[in-house]
Amino acid sequence: MRVLITGGAGFLGSHLCDRFLAEGHTVIAMDNLITGNTRNIAHLAGHERFLFIRHDVSNHIFVAGHIDAVLHFASPASPIDYLKYPIQTLKVGSLGTHNALGLALAKGARFLLASTSEIYGDPLEHPQKETYYGNVNTIGPRGVYDEAKRFAEAITMAYHRAHGLDTRIVRIFNTYGPRMRLDDGRVVPNFIGQALRGEALTVYGDGSQTRCFQYVDDLIEGIYRLLNSNFTDPVNIGTTHEMSIAEFARVVNELTDNPAGIVFKEAERIKDDPQTRRPDNTRAREILGWEPKVPLSEGLPKTIEYFQDVVG
Ligand code: UDP
Numbered sequence: 057m058r059v060l061i062t063g064g065a066g067f068l069g070s071h072l073c074d075r076f077l078a079e080g081h082t083v084i085a086m087d088n089l090i091t092g093n094t095r096n097i098a099h100l101a102g103h104e105r106f107l108f109i110r111h112d113v114s115n116h117i118f119v120a121g122h123i124d125a126v127l128h129f130a131s132p133a134s135p136i137d138y139l140k141y142p143i144q145t146l147k148v149g150s151l152g153t154h155n156a157l158g159l160a161l162a163k164g165a166r167f168l169l170a171s172t173s174e175i176y177g178d179p180l181e182h183p184q185k186e187t188y189y190g191n192v193n194t195i196g197p198r199g200v201y202d203e204a205k206r207f208a209e210a211i212t213m214a215y216h217r218a219h220g221l222d223t224r225i226v227r228i229f230n231t232y233g234p235r236m237r238l239d240d241g242r243v244v245p246n247f248i249g250q251a252l253r254g255e256a257l258t259v260y261g262d263g264s265q266t267r268c269f270q271y272v273d274d275l276i277e278g279i280y281r282l283l284n285s286n287f288t289d290p291v292n293i294g295t296t297h298e299m300s301i302a303e304f305a306r307v308v309n310e311l312t313d314n315p316a317g318i319v320f321k322e323a324e325r326i327k328d329d330p331q332t333r334r335p336d337n338t339r340a341r342e343i344l345g346w347e348p349k350v351p352l353s354e355g356l357p358k359t360i361e362y363f364q365d366v367v368g
Contacts, residue, residue: 058082060123060165062113062156063130065092067235068170068228068272072127073097075276077105084119088112090141091132096235114147117155123163125283128156128208129170135198135326136241142200149204150211157215168224168283169212171290173333174202175227183334186227186290196328209290216288224282229294229335233272233355234362244269247305248363251312259318260325263302266332270295271355274348281344294335295348311356 059076063069064085069092076083082105085097089110100106111117113130131148132138138145153169160167176184177192192202215221232244239245247257270293278293299307305318340346 057124058084058122059125059127060084060086060119060159061127061129062086062152063092063128063170064108065089065094065097066129066133067096067233067237068231068275069129070096070235071233071272071276072129072279073100073106075280077103079280081105083107084109084123086111086113086117087130090144091137091237091240093237113152113155114144115155117159119159123159123165125166125168126156126160126163127168127170127279127283128153131170131204132201133172134240134242138201139197139326145200146204149201149208153208153211157211157221161215161219161221166222166224166283167212167215168226168279169208171209171225171227172201172205173227173229173292173294173335174198175206175209176333177202178328178330179332182332183296183336184292185336186292186339193328197326198328223288224285225290226279226282227290227292227335228275229292229333230267230269231272231275231294232269233359236359238363238366243267243301243304244359245363247308248312248360249367250316251308251314252360252363252367254314254316256316256319257305257308257314258321258324259302259305260321260329262320262322263305263318264300264331265329266298266300266334267304268295268298268334269304269352270348271350274350278340278344278346281346285344287343291340291343292335292337293340293346294337296334296337297352298332298334307352307356312360
């Protein structure tokens with residue numbers, strides 16, 4: 057296959073590039089580099105089946121030649137990033153998705169949308185099944201991302217129904233691993249960065265809010281299986297190992313031998329921060345035969361090692 061990966065220089069996009077190249081496919085990575093970085097794909101420079109194009113997909117996308125699959129992963133994806141780039145986040149989720157869909161239609165390609173657990177908002181149903189409609193504050197600070205992704209799902213299904221486009225939607229839950237940006241503001245790079253500098257970990261609120269952290273390799277496997285399936289409804293990909301943020305902080309401190317402990321920062325907690333989050337991943341298990349394989353005890357040390365090089 058010849059695949060286009062938008063956001064190809066980002067955290068997830070770059071791992072997808074690696075996976076598709078390893079499977080023998082040809083990869084075109086496209087990124088405007090506002091939150092992505094060519095460092096993530098530097099090891100692919102000169103690869104005969106790899107091409108990087110710097111482009112903002114919120115503008116018309118031109119790619120010469122045939123394309124078999126479009127994977128739309130371009131978007132700021134951390135709360136800090138989408139607060140910094142609210143308009144770009146809305147544009148890439150709406151106009152960018154429209155352009156990527158239009159390209160897929162013109163090329164007769166399959167289309168896969170990177171959606172998110174954020175479409176469930178601060179969920180009133182727990183755990184979250186794909187059938188849950190969500191609880192999103194349209195005008196809150198997270199609304200720019202959540203609503204853009206909800207629109208992206210809607211327009212993807214519209215292209216599927218109106219044009220018969222072959223589409224897939226993955227709803228991605230919290231994912232961590234090498235190539236996250238140290239300063240993206242998310243809890244994993246924040247905690248690991250602080251721990252490696254011997255600082256106290258900043259737990260926002262009282263730390264009772266929960267998340268489930270999956271290792272990037274598990275997610276990539278799920279996405280690869282989904283693309284190769286014939287399933288067109290959304291699929292949650294995430295682990296069900298739920299923990300509070302305070303508990304997660306203790307795990308990070310333990311793994312890094314950080315004696316500095318934790319500090320609670322009530323004021324830093326962003327409005328509408330979901331209090332709980334855990335996927336119901338039955339659909340992925342049943343339809344894709346997928347299950348998360350990498351426990352925190354294996355994935356976190358690899359991620360810490362990566363950040364050790366970054367922090368220096
Ligand atoms: N969080 C925290 N300390 C930090 C960064 C984040 O306690 O330094 C909390 C944040 O309030 C949220 C959780 O960790 O409840 C996960 O935040 P993140 O930004 O990683 O992703 P989200 O799941 O909210 O999109």
